[in-house]
Amino acid sequence: MGGGNRFSxxxxxxxxxxxxxxxxxxxxxxxxxxxxxxxxxRMTCRNVxxxxxxxxxxQDVSLDIGTNEVISMIGPSxxxxxxxxxxxxxxxxxxxxCRVSGEILLDGVDxxxxxxxxxxxxxxxxxxxxxxxxxxxxxxxxxxxxxxIHGLADGRAELDGIVEDSLRRAGLWDEVKxxxxxxxxxxxxxxxxxxxxxxxxxxxxxxxLMDEPCSALDPIATARIEELIDxxxxxxxxxxxxxxxxxxxxxSQRTAYFHLGRLVEVGKTDDIFTNPRHKxxxxxxxGRFG
Amino acid sequence: xxxxxxxxxxxRAYADELKQLHTIVLEMSERVRxxxxxxxxxxxxxSPDEAWLVFEAEKRVNELDTSADxxxxxIIAKRQPVARDLREILAVSKIVxxxxxxxxxxxxxxxxxxxxxxxxHLAPSAQMRRxxxxxxxxxDEMIDTATRAYDTLDLTLALQVIERNxxxxxxxKAALRRISTYILEDSRNVGCAADLVLGLRALERIGGHxxxxxxxxxxxxxxxxxxxxxxxxxxxxxxxx
Numbered sequence: 001m002g003g004g005n006r007f008s009x010x011x012x013x014x015x016x017x018x019x020x021x022x023x024x025x026x027x028x029x030x031x032x033x034x035x036x037x038x039x040x041x042r043m044t045c046r047n048v049x050x051x052x053x054x055x056x057x058x059q060d061v062s063l064d065i066g067t068n069e070v071i072s073m074i075g076p077s078x079x080x081x082x083x084x085x086x087x088x089x090x091x092x093x094x095x096x097x098c099r100v101s102g103e104i105l106l107d108g109v110d111x112x113x114x115x116x117x118x119x120x121x122x123x124x125x126x127x128x129x130x131x132x133x134x135x136x137x138x139x140x141x142x143x144x145x146x147x148x149i150h151g152l153a154d155g156r157a158e159l160d161g162i163v164e165d166s167l168r169r170a171g172l173w174d175e176v177k178x179x180x181x182x183x184x185x186x187x188x189x190x191x192x193x194x195x196x197x198x199x200x201x202x203x204x205x206x207x208x209l210m211d212e213p214c215s216a217l218d219p220i221a222t223a224r225i226e227e228l229i230d231x232x233x234x235x236x237x238x239x240x241x242x243x244x245x246x247x248x249x250x251x252s253q254r255t256a257y258f259h260l261g262r263l264v265e266v267g268k269t270d271d272i273f274t275n276p277r278h279k280x281x282x283x284x285x286x287g288r289f290g
Numbered sequence: 291x292x293x294x295x296x297x298x299x300x301x302r303a304y305a306d307e308l309k310q311l312h313t314i315v316l317e318m319s320e321r322v323r324x325x326x327x328x329x330x331x332x333x334x335x336x337s338p339d340e341a342w343l344v345f346e347a348e349k350r351v352n353e354l355d356t357s358a359d360x361x362x363x364x365i366i367a368k369r370q371p372v373a374r375d376l377r378e379i380l381a382v383s384k385i386v387x388x389x390x391x392x393x394x395x396x397x398x399x400x401x402x403x404x405x406x407x408x409x410x411h412l413a414p415s416a417q418m419r420r421x422x423x424x425x426x427x428x429x430d431e432m433i434d435t436a437t438r439a440y441d442t443l444d445l446t447l448a449l450q451v452i453e454r455n456x457x458x459x460x461x462x463k464a465a466l467r468r469i470s471t472y473i474l475e476d477s478r479n480v481g482c483a484a485d486l487v488l489g490l491r492a493l494e495r496i497g498g499h500x501x502x503x504x505x506x507x508x509x510x511x512x513x514x515x516x517x518x519x520x521x522x523x524x525x526x527x528x529x530x531x
Contacts, residue, residue: 246370273372275513286375287300 033278034267038066038254042207042237043088043125048102050083050092050261057083059261061102065207070229070238072248072269075258076284081241084258085209088239089125090118106206123150126200130212132192134184134199139176142184142195143167146203162202169235170198171228190221197228201236208232210240214247226251245285249273257281307365308375311382312441314358318389319437321351323430325396326496330426332403333419344400351393358386374510381510385440388499388506392433395499398492399426405485414482418472421465422486425493428458432500439507445528448504448511452521455501462494 041064050058058080065071065088073081083092090111092098104111111121123146134142143163146152153159163180167173172194176187184195193213200208210229214222229238229251242248248255249269256266257280265278276282299305325344332340362383365371371379399422406413432451439447469486472479508516508524516524 245372249372274376276373282373286371286373287304 030264032062032263033265033281036063036263036266038064038069040067041065042067042107044103044105044108045084045087046103048084048087048100048104050080050087050101051099052095053097057261058087061258061263063256063263063266065237065239066254067237068233068235069254070233070240070252071254071256072252073239073241073256073258074243074245074248074284075264077243079258080261081256081258082211084263085211085239085241088207088209089122089127091122091127093118120150123203124205125207125209126203126205127209127211128193128196128200128213130215132189132196132216134187134192134195136183136185138181139167139184139187139195140180142199143202146199150203152203166198166202167195169201169232170194171224171231172198188221190217190224193217193221193225194228197225197232201232205236207237207239210238212241212243215243222247245273257284259284301369304365304369304375307361307369308378311358311361311365311379314354314361315382315385315389315440316437318351318354318358318386318393319433321347321354322389322392322396323433325351325393326399326426326430326433326493329396329400329403330423332400333406333422336403336407336413338404338408341400341403345397348393348397351390355386355390358382377510377513381440381506384506385503388502392496392499395492395496399489402485402489406482412478412482414472414479414486418469418479418482419486421468422489422493425458425461425465425490425497428454428461429493429496429500432458432497433503436500436503436507439504440510443507443511445508445511448507449521449525449528451504452501452524455497456521458494458497462490462497465490 043065045064046062048058048061049056061080061084073085075081086092087100087104088111090100092100100112106121106124110116111125135145137145140163143166144153144159147159147162153162164173164177167176172191175191176182176195184192187195193216197208197213214225217225226247229240232238240248240251252269254266255269255272257264257272257276257278259280265272265276265281267277272281273285276285282288299308325347328340328347329344332338332344362379365379369375402419402422405411432454435447435454436451438444439451466487469483469490473483502517505517505524508514508528512528514527516527519527
């Protein structure tokens with residue numbers, strides 16, 4: 001369990017603390033509202049704490065990510081949703097001052113096991129970032145890069161097949177099939193983001209993490225990505241961080257609300273957006289002050 | 291109005307829009323209650339002129355109903371409401387529909403006055419029509435309580451209205467039995483008894499709409515649709531979980 005949540009509510013009351021402070025203490029003592037577990041988890045996170053040096057960024061978060069579901073993570077800036085997402089494929093390892101504790105399992109295997117190689121892990125748990133980041137290479141090489149380094153293709157013909165299949169799944173094939181040797185950076189923003197999704201798909205991941213994948217895109221490009229997410233759900237598990245409440249409502253089956261490093265509430269998206277159980281969730285999604 | 295409903299919204303304009311809807315509900319409620327009282331008074335005073343005031347008042351109620359619908363459409367289009375905002379908007383949409391129907395039914399009661407006292411129609415005795423003010427007072431209280439339940443998001447009040455509606459049903463049946471005795475006493479009463487039954491039926495329906503409003507309040511507060519549940523099931527659901 002997280003070590004930063006040791007508060008004594010009775011002591012606070014006896015000490016004559018202000019009601020607002022007592023309320024804050026009570027809120028921090030609460031666990032997550034809603035069912036954190038699912039019947040068929042692809043990833044299982046238990047009692048996850050993340051520290052950036054002394055800052056306790058994620059506090060005792062437990063959450064399952066179900067097979068072939070889209071789960072959205074919402075919350076105000078600095079609530080820890082992106083930090084938590086980055087824990088799921090150990091992206092936080094790249095930050096020296098970051099320390100992660102707790103348990104995160106992928107198909108029952110601890111991804112923080114010291115013997116585990118993070119390179120294949122990041123192939124199994126791919127990531128798409130806020131800003132499209134194609135490599136400064138051709139469209140073809142952007143997709144082919146992952147299969148090449150992971151040794152997934154046996155010969156050019158097979159690699160061609162993976163590239164085409166990935167681009168088709170990302171809904172980009174028809175737009176780029178005649179200019180595969182042109183640089184990926186020459187595509188429009190929406191196309192670049194779909195290229196990045198195709199790149200993630202090319203290494204046959206089980207889980208795709210998306211960190212605000214549409215925040216740099218116009219509404220049409222956003223709609224295409226959202227449509228793509230819906231299609232990808234058939235074959236992949238997707239966890240998406242978004243600042244757009246409507247996007248979370250549109251694309252995900254479950255929604256998790258983070259606040260000040262805590263997972264406040266998780267539940268079916270239909271329930272969260274019609275009848276959330278926690279006041280903080282309600283205040284946030286309806287645009288009220290917390 | 292309750293701060294729980296629209297208070298402290300980040301977008302003040304959004305909060306104002308929700309508040310306007312809230313105000314429309316309160317105004318409509320006040321107006322239809324006045325319509326009911328005026329309708330009964332017109333009958334008591336045997337004054338068709340007073341009955342016409344009820345018909346006139348209906349226009350403003352209809353305007354408010356339309357205005358609420360317009361605002362709801364705009365809020366949905368502009369704000370994409372969720373959670374309690376969404377529930378409030380859906381509840382208001384239904385509540386104003388119920389209030390508008392109450393206004394229509396108040397006109398039905400006022401029509402008794404024009405029917406009985408504008409022509410050569412045989413009018414009932416004061417004794418025979420006494421259930422009209424009785425039921426009108428009963429349903430007026432129900433509307434008042436349902437409106438306060440909405441205004442304060444008070445589920446206890448909402449449940450009271452649902453309970454009172456069951457009493458109203460009994461009162462209505464008793465009133466029908468009394469009317470039938472007048473027909474048995476004198477067959478010339480058949481004509482005005484039939485009209486009175488329609489008026490009493492309108493008041494009974496008004497009570498039903500007040501109960502509906504309370505059910506919408508339950509949906510607004512708890513997010514649960516209790517429209518097709520009995521009083522005991524609703525009470526169990528509201529106060530045991």
